[in-house]
Amino acid sequence: MKKLTLLIAFVLGVMAVNGQDFLTKSKVSGSFEINSQYYMADEGIGITDSMVGDKYMRINGFGKIQYTLGNFSAGIRFESFQPPLSGFREELEGSGIANYFATYDNGTIGVTVGDIYDQFGSGLVFRTYEEWSLGFDNSLRGMRAIYRPCDGVTLKGVYGKQRYYWASYGKDESRGVIRGFDGEWDLNQSLKKTSKFKMSLGGSFVSNYQPSASDNPIYVIPENVSAAAGRVNMGYGRFSFSTEYAYKINNPSAINNLIYKNGEALLASLAYSQKGLGMVLQVKRVDNMSFKSDYTAKENDLDINFIPPINYTHTHSLPAMYSYSTQPNGEMGIQFQVNYLIPKKTLLGGKYGTKVTFNYSQVNDIVRDSITYNGQKVLNRKGTMGYTSPFFGISDKVFYRDINLEIDKKISKKWSFIAQYINLIYDMPTIEGHGTTVKADIAFLDLTYKINSRNSIRMELQHLWDCIGSGYEVEKGDEESFIKRGNWFSALLEYSIAPKWFVSIADKYNYGNPVAEYRDHYYTASVGFIKDSTRITLSGGRQSEGMICVGGVCRKVPASSGVSLTVTTSF
């Protein structure tokens, strides 16, 4: 009680002295978003009344308020999934305060308490983040301290328990407690040298302590799992090089079939860049690198780390149907990209120059050799060391390959277009867990005509040629493996009045599906209104089954039909 009185006195004192400042320097801001959909039965694409059920109206929404006063800030986020939109995890159903935090940072010392988002290096051993479009949030409830003892040096520590949908953070919850440290040293900033040569070094250590792991009746599951990583970034003139290597010990889990093998990951990038020309080469190796705060967790639940995918992110609807998602149990990847601006006033450059992008990316499986266990050869057997894998070994199995060329061109004040050609291999059984490997060619043209400074028309034409033709003989009972297979055609027409209005109609047509009843149209119509930071979109129509992927993390979206309303705003 005495303390409380003291506290109140202190606060009143502060307010009395600084009353004026409190009023003028305080800042309240926030944002708000609602995504809602009304689902309808649609026999045409196989959605019956019983599939829609009684939860035909679904809403995802959040509201966030932040308070800032100089070096201090605090915030709170309320979320509601009543119930979540189809394709989101049912565990999200519910409402409540999902996130709160308070931070003080004066440039030398920073402290955050509450729900923390942070990343060490490229995230190979630690990254907590939130991705609304996926319903993903692995924030850490606990605290974080940052100390910057001198220019160029940053030391960081985090401690806490991860969010798992609406589960409590109490003692009885089985997920582990995470402790992490990270240090980074920027040599140029530290030595105050402006030189052509730039370098920074970093290292991190993360451990997860899950006491309930020892309850497993069959296996001795370690309570402590640790991972460490080191990184280097270098630059010299137009060249830059960055790499990070991570190592993890002691982590049998549901994802890796309870093997005791250690994990590792390597990412490296080499880039050359000057005005008008940029090139980048990236390689990566991932071996048994899923790292979660509960060894029984599945899919993307309770991920402590983030393994960045290194391939092109397609956004047009047909190529985006086949998006790659990271395979944490093992992959070898390479990517090469060139961005080139053909100069203005040349034959190919024209009046405005022509932007050309070439991208090649491929991901294969790693090589796994069997090990000897109790005198016999075993591969990836539960409770063993699993397998051995040569560091530079690349399996013949291709998970994903993408070769594409894009041209982005402004022809005149009125006309501009983006055209892209894509050649794709997509291992659907590995990435989605069903079907057969897809080999496809995709081409699209995205054409814009500016009627005047405010009104424009945009048209998209896309076509996908699947290696399986419409004449492919599908065995009886195996039809479901051919959902979304075969040739597709898609068209979109959009009319916009800047900066406030747009209206669009689109159709995606799976005309070449080998299964006749899957040759469906997926038509949609949308109208949107934007004012300042507010956006309202109303759409209606069909959504085809597919995956929504952000940063290599994917969410399956079932086919649906209905009307949706989205409202976002910030203040």
Added chain:
Amino acid sequence: MKKLFAFLLFGFMFLGLSAQNSDLPNITLKNLDGESVNIAELNNDGKPFVMTFWATWCGPCVKEHNALSDVYDDWIEETGIKIFSVSIDDARATAKIKPFVDGKGWPFEILLDVNSELKRAMNVSNPPHTFLFDGDGKIVWQHTGYLDGGEEDLYQEILKISK
């Protein structure tokens, strides 16, 4: 524990008062040369400036940047404006941003918001999202989304505050 928390909270609020009075949060990001940039210190020598959020995977963002890039020289000449362009791409694209930006010929000062720290602090939901700041770092206008020709409205707002 709770009391301690409340105590710290108010203590920090008290300490917070010493900082300057702008809408720019105290967050440090890296630029394309790997150098740390404190967002609270962003300025354009007392003149207005623009902060726009984008990503390599966001079609309308690339369109907006292409359009801004075409008019940027004229805008600088007429108003002295400066554009800070914040990429919200995650670690997958960090090494690709510089070649991407150079290959498009974009002249803006690029900042890398690898874990969406600034995006959250500025309450940005979806890119593109554009803010116009006055010379003191106060937000005077913002707009979400990009439709062809939308840069004209930004320019009108810039003209209003740069006499």
